[in-house]
Amino acid sequence: MPDCPATQPPESAPASPAVAVLIPVHNGGPFLEGVLDGLAALPLTVWVVDDGSTDDTASRVRFRPVRLLRLPIRSGKGTAIRHGLARILGDFSPEWVLFMDADGQHRPEEVPRFLSAMEGEVDFLIGSRMGETENFPLHRLRTNRVGSTILRLMSGHAVPDTQCGFRALRAHYLRGMRLESKGFEVETEMLLKALRAGARWRPVPVSAVYDGQGSHFRPVADTYRICMAALRYVAE
Template sequence: MPWEFFKEGHAASYNVTIILPAYNEEVSIGSVVLLSRKYADRVIVVDDGSSDRTAEIAASAGAEVVVHSLNMGKGMAFKTGFAAAEGADIIVTMDSDGQHNPADIPRLVAPILQGEADMVNGSRYLTGHATDTPAYRRIGQTILDKATVMNSGIQITDSQSGFRAFAASTKDLFRFNAQGMAIESEMLADAGRNGLRVKEVPIGVRYDVDGSTEHPLRHGLTVLLNIFKDMEFNKPLYYFTLPGFLFVGIGLYMGLGFLRTFYLGGSLNFGPTVLMILLTLVGTFMSFTGIMLHSIACLSTHLK
């Protein structure tokens, strides 16, 4: 949706607040704030324990600045920002390193203004695989997308996007427990758990700016482990029952092989036999555990 959507007065009665979590972003934060102010009523910068002039420059550019004395992670920065966004009708989150283009804000906000969504995800891949995305990023992104879809139940093409819009009515539904960059997947899981209407719109992104200093492989594994940990309570059938069925299947397959060997006059080896029994027992236990936790979760949801 173009900027003209705002200019025609459709958003005149709505307060749009932008939240920018920032950690040592003195190089980019000023320009990001200035550009963002063209599309918002308020810009809130959460300086997450920066050791440079991020807070000073953000304030000079016209942002409201909230400072964490220590670096507490992106999840806590979002929590602080959402709490500070009192009076907002729509909350927009963006990265503060200049990767996102504030001119895309009207496109993200439009589905909420039109009553089509409660949360809008800006996607780099909605129209296909972006050719300018580094190959190693896209491979890792695909894995994280699939895991996030399993956990959240929301069909999404860019689970790690930090460029999103939220109706203000959703601001108290998010846990903000995840450390680091896993917050994006956690918020999608919360959206799925609470039945939010989530829509994706295409956005652009720059990779020629100074982004995260964390190693991509370590970052990806950390996010993936957080998703699996969340599945323990959010999707117990995936976390327990599915692997349990796999273990039982392997155990039964081994058992059939042992029976065939025994029938043909062969002898059973102690080690493989014990392994077969353990796989079958553990798999059965995990399967029933997942089913029971799933039933409890469904009952809890129904009672709510």
């Protein structure tokens, strides 16, 4: 489907070509509105990839100062991210791409932490919720610890929160990265490939927000896919 026409950001928050925000979403209209409201005053170019939503997500976005890319059928978070990156990196030249979820778990007011950290000698900023583990659902905490252990054994990097989708990576690394994952395992794949390419990383503390709504993560199926993504890295 074609994109809806892009509108100009408000004068109080001019778009910056330096940082593009990529938000994949499926049936997340109400949550997405809150995220977009929080980003409105920041100097960012915001892209929303609608992954085959059947609710009113597209209509909630259409007249906002963001760019909307619609996929005709639901294809998974990884596929949505690949489509979004192809458009962002093909049409623009951002220095960074910042990734956020639209389910209310990533707080827009914490984005400035990433923007400030980008000024340092770093290539990959990875959100870390490990300062608030008391707010983690047990199954998510276990999945995260498994992923962190696997990554440490495979790469030697002790990344505290491997599954956090709130992250930012220099576009240079994304341009040379071939992502293949279709679902949530894309976060593990991106992390492993960036580290292998020599990206300098650091954690950025973010909140752990879980209210039982919004997330499409499936504990058993998606944990399995995450482990398989890590094993594919070994085989490459």
